[in-house]
Amino acid sequence: MxxxxxxxxxxxxxxxxxxxxxxxxxxxxxxxxxxxxxxxxxxxxxPYRGSKGPLHLLVDSTGIKLEGEWHARKHGGPKRRVWRKIHLGIDEQTLEVRAVQITGSHIGDAPVLPNLLEQIPADQQCHG
Incomplete structure (x- = not known):
């Protein structure tokens, strides 16, 4: 992980x-x-199995809730609940996760797309 x-x-x-x-x-x-x-x-x-032909990248995100248990144990008080988003870039053919980025809950998929594409080697991207 x-x-x-x-x-x-x-x-x-x-x-x-x-x-x-x-x-x-x-x-x-x-x-x-x-x-x-x-x-x-x-x-x-x-390892990356690779797909045949151009890479078709599916991009989606999901929210996860992180609870601030450590902060509550260390400093006392209530647990803070924080939401984060995990943005995933998945190869449509092999269903392998090719790119990942974690952001705050207010960030959509579109602004993260350039960062996801940077994680994929240039020779595996389809430019067109």
Whole structure:
């Protein structure tokens, strides 16, 4: 998740914990120190199968709610609920996620499109 979404390790850890909670799994995520130590020797290669012909990129976004549990534990007070958007660029033929960007909830897909396209190598883009 860290490599796929370009997150810092602490962000990726929190993201995975939130995803597990959302889908109802009672799994624990390793602590930061263990993950930090293990990531030094972990090589991540996300293969891309590639589609035949020009790339048809489907772009859509979905909102996710992040609760400020850490902030509430650290400073007391109510949990802050923050909404973010995950913008995805998906290859229409293979259904692989080719580009991802996380923004504030007020940002639409159109302004993010140039950033999504930058994540795709130029030789795989269709210009026309």
């Amino acid at each position: 860290k490599v796929l979404f370009g997150m810092a390790l602490r962000q990726a850890t929190g993201f995975v914990e939130s995803l597990l909670r959302l889908i109802g799994l009672d799994w624990t995520v390793l602590d930061f120190s263990t993950l930090s130590r293990r990531q030094k020797t972990l090589a991540v290669n996300i």
